[in-house]
Amino acid sequence: MTHTLLLLALSCILGYAAEIDRKTFSMSLPKGWTEDKKEDMYDPDSFVFFENSESCLFTVIVGKKSAGASVDNLLNHQKQAWQKKVTDAKSTELKRWSKYEGKGYEIEGKAQGILRSRARIFGFENDHHVCVIMELATPGDFRTFADDFEKIRQTFKLK
Numbered sequence: 001m002t003h004t005l006l007l008l009a010l011s012c013i014l015g016y017a018a019e020i021d022r023k024t025f026s027m028s029l030p031k032g033w034t035e036d037k038k039e040d041m042y043d044p045d046s047f048v049f050f051e052n053s054e055s056c057l058f059t060v061i062v063g064k065k066s067a068g069a070s071v072d073n074l075l076n077h078q079k080q081a082w083q084k085k086v087t088d089a090k091s092t093e094l095k096r097w098s099k100y101e102g103k104g105y106e107i108e109g110k111a112q113g114i115l116r117s118r119a120r121i122f123g124f125e126n127d128h129h130v131c132v133i134m135e136l137a138t139p140g141d142f143r144t145f146a147d148d149f150e151k152i153r154q155t156f157k158l159k
Helices: 002-015 071-085 139-144 146-155
Strands: 018-021 025-029 034-036 047-051 057-064 086-097 100-111 115-125 129-137
Touching (some): 025 146, 057 071, 071 086, 071 129, 086 115, 115 139
Antiparallel strands (some): 018 025, 100 115, 115 129
């Protein structure tokens, strides 16, 4: 009996997602996802990439309103950068991401002219910060990892 409880407790711990708690945001990171700390622009509180072993990428960009950051500037910069990376782009406007209202786009096209990719880029703000979220994957991986993206959306909090 004790061995069974120990194994059960251990399996729960091993299957447990990582809790990310930063100065500017918090969220639960699904099992199998990692934080890319090697990116040149990496900053744990304002520019972070999380990825899984497939094509999925989740990016968090946070700026301070007091420093002049705006949703429009951050959002437009990310949208333009993504549109330069894809051909045959189709764009849909978004007004909500999880519990947040704001503005954004879902853009789908062919990355490097070959691989169909989709990006959801969404910006919102609170009293102190502006935030742009980017979800990126192939359409197939968006379906396969829909629960992972949903877990991130449901647990994400801008501080």
